Amino acid sequence: MRGDFSKKVYQVVRKIPKGRVMTYGQIARQLGKPQAARAVGNILHQNTSLEIPCHRVVNKKGKIALRFAFGGGKEQKRKLLIEGIKFKDKIHVDLEKSLISDN
DNA sequence: AAAGTGACGCATT
């Protein structure tokens, strides 16, 4: 986590409440860089810190990260289920229920 | 310093 952008990303991710999720794009937009969704994912991928609830970040379709840092997507899913987040299928969370609104 | 990478997302087929 060298750059400023990383810090901002972590800052936002830390604020995601338990039981809710955000998309990479939302985070990018919230940081004023609507085109940086991919970079956000990249940064979270590198993140190994357990302090940051990066499991609460999914892509726009609600798909979890299959190559999650520890234990792959199954670990991410496990964490989300523990928080009560509902899944539409094996790899997609139910965004209608848990996605944080943009405003 | 240039080129490669990918936990993305939108447009186009």
Place this chain on the structure above:
DNA sequence: TAATGCGCCACTT
């Protein structure tokens, strides 16, 4: 509706 293409951007080599 599913596949593919491709621009984007922080980070690593």
